[in-house]
Amino acid sequence: MSNASPDIIDELVAIAPGSRLDAVRRKRNDARDNAQKSYLALFEPAFPGNVTAEERFAVAAFVAGLHDQPETAAHYRTEFAARTTRPGLLEAVDAEIRNGATSGPYGHYPAGPLSREDKAGPIFRTASEHSEILSPRLAAALEHVHFLVFRPRDASPKALQALLDAGWSTTDIVTLSQLVAFLSFQIRVVAGLRALSAEISAEASPRLAAAAN
Amino acid sequence: MTDNVITYSHADRPVFFTRDEIGWAPWLEPAAESELTAHQREGLIDEGRVKSPYFRLLARDPDILGARTRTDKDIFYNPDAGLPRAERELVAAATSRVNGCIFCASVHARFAATYSKRADDVQKLLDEGVDADLGARWNAVIGAAASLTKTPSSFGEAEIAELRAAGLDDLAISDAIHASAFFNWANRLMLSLGEPTAPTG
DSSP: OGGGSOOHHHHHHTOOTTSHHHHHHHTTHHHHHHHHHHHHHHHSOSSOTTOOHHHHHHHHHHHHHHHTOHHHHHHHHHHHHHHOOSTTHHHHHHHHHHHHOOOBOOBOOSSSGGGGGOBOOOOOOOOGGGHHHHHHHHHHHHHHHHHHHHOGGGOOHHHHHHHHHTTOOHHHHHHHHHHHHHHHHHHHHHHHHHHHHHHHHHHHHHHHHHHHO | OOOOOOOOOOTTOOOSOOSSOOEEEESSOOOOGGGOOHHHHHHHOSGGGGGOHHHHHHTTSHHHHHHHHHHHHHHHHOOSSSSOHHHHHHHHHHHHHHHTOHHHHHHHHHHHHHHHSOHHHHHHHHHHOTTSOOOHHHHHHHHHHHHHHSBSOOOSHHHHHHHHHTTOOHHHHHHHHHHHHHHHHHHHHHHHHEEEEOOOO
């Protein structure tokens, strides 16, 4: 049961039971429970299909590294390190995170009035020296992931065709897309609640000091 | 079976942000309605969603779809205090405006306009983008969504101070964070798995 595993967002934000933020999260208990169930559905799936644990955590380490949110990045890197069986893969993904670092969102709108808002930016390709260690399947995934993280408005059927060509089935692509999209959510909840937590502590400490007097 | 992408030559594909009801067409084959398993139907949660190609495509991985939908519903529909529904929808529209999801923005701009009764201001957000001046409170809420939507996120002390100054309490701020974070999830699925289509009828 999900009760057996500690709540991952609470862990990454460092929310203590009984704290103000704990109370806030429990006012939206279904969202709290289902954010956790989403995490488990993607990272401890009852029906994993063709997407391996190593692939899931490689993608997660890459996504979290690109978002540069330290707690989440450390969590997924540790989980990936514990699961990867390919020598050198962890270091290759670390290097790809450094190669892929940029800021988004950028990209192009369909031609028309929004074209004036088009914003150019890097099109990420994995390094050729990693092609063997990554395999075509994982290399295609990381290239797709980078697009989905930073320039989702550049979407096209061609991007999906590249995944199909690299051995991802339609169902695998749905799982991969959910992985990246869910992480885009989870990382922002953690970043947002950490900022709120910091503000609450800063506000509370002078008051506590005053109360102690 | 070899899987293929589905392509279209819609001459009338929507190319700007609108509050009109537009459609959406998948680039990958959804699960067929007649072949949905009990597990997939469970993932859809609402029976009506069997008619939606978007949800039938996501039903290919039912467990994450079900948990996604329950997360969504509580963030947006839980009526117990926090950020008013109108402003949760405003956050969804603003996030979609930043990411560039024309379809998501159309749905949630309509909801924001309906619940807030400020259709002109919502339209200004769509037309001018997240820097439109819509008054202190909406500027704070939209600004928070826009900064959290950047990758890496730039949301922090300054945005929270603006939200506090606009009168948001802990729960309302948390609702704004969750609504924006959730649309960073939804936008990426909607944008990358298919395309918006012209209004029907």
